[in-house]
Amino acid sequence: YLTSKDEFHAYLQAEGGSKNREEDEELDLQGKLYLAPLTTCGNLPFRRICKRFADVTCGEMAVCTNLLQGQSSEWALLKRHCTEDLFGVQLEGAFPDTMTKCAELLNQTIEMDFVDINVGCPIDLVYNKGGGCALMTRSNKFEQIVRGMNTVLDVPLTVKIRTGVQEKVNLAHKIIPNIRAWGASMVTLHGRSREQRYTKVADWDYIAACAKIANPMPLFGNGDILSYEDANRAVQTGVSGIMVARGALIKTWLFTEIKEQRHWDISSGERFDILKDFTNYGLEHWGSDTQGVEKTRKFMLEWLSFLCRYIPAGLLERLPQKINERPPYYTGRDYLETLMASQNVDDWIKI
């Protein structure tokens, strides 16, 4: 593969600068339910559970430089389960040469349906190096990354962005037409800025405006979906489809609720069965030796820190539960349901 910046630029020129989208395989995700890329929590066993009802899945964010260094733990993030029939991998990086080099490697070695660039990551470690959300303000580098990766990939390239960096300065609507012109096949917009993190509700009016601007390129909307009502409202904004992140961690059966347009008053026993399935999938994936057991346990605990936020539908005075509402302490309808509502890590270990 390409080893220097000069080689990279020569390669791009020889290839005519950028490839036409039509030359890639088509990516038709219209109306599909997309499980968001989720670092740590969106591991393969968890996605296997969600895949029963979600349509599209994506691996956890992989750091471009770690992949290029051959770190096996980073390459492991790109593994796909055989049930994942619409599967993407997500890359994070700040530079066109390394990102393109990495895309070339992925193209040669990984079975995926699309590659997504993470231009939404807010964390300092990534942002301060010019990656993630910072690319929204580094237009030249961003363009070279999209064009470069698109040139070498045989599968479609997608981009995940935020509204912008600062709370009151929306950037997405200005960048989206460029991303389309650079040859991306789809954009996912998380309706919050870097500054906002999770403190405010996602701005779905702005997502709606951006979906119009993106047309004919598909735009997926992302933010705060925890019920089929939330999903219906989101779809009505004119987006091509919706992506769900915390909603899937808090209520893994949310995809079922959306598809079947109902609230599911799931019992604690049924929820426990889901955890048993995760355990079996975890031991299959990470191994059933001490290390595999510990990993399965660790990732289940990570997941339980979200699952405990679910309030059983049958206990609510008013449906549906909203993602930003934190309930006062309550007792479940049985011992297990109470245990599952606990915010205490000791109770998660008991589970």
Ligand SMILES: Cc1cc2nc3c(=O)[nH]c(=O)nc-3n(C[C@H](O)[C@H](O)[C@H](O)COP(=O)(O)O)c2cc1C
């Ligand atoms: C635990 C966790 C891990 C995440 N990891 C990633 C990631 O690797 N890549 C990414 O693009 N977004 C990541 N996100 C952001 C989500 O994909 C999503 O954009 C955000 O949570 C908003 O959607 P929601 O309101 O449905 O949660 C992560 C979010 C959470 C809660």
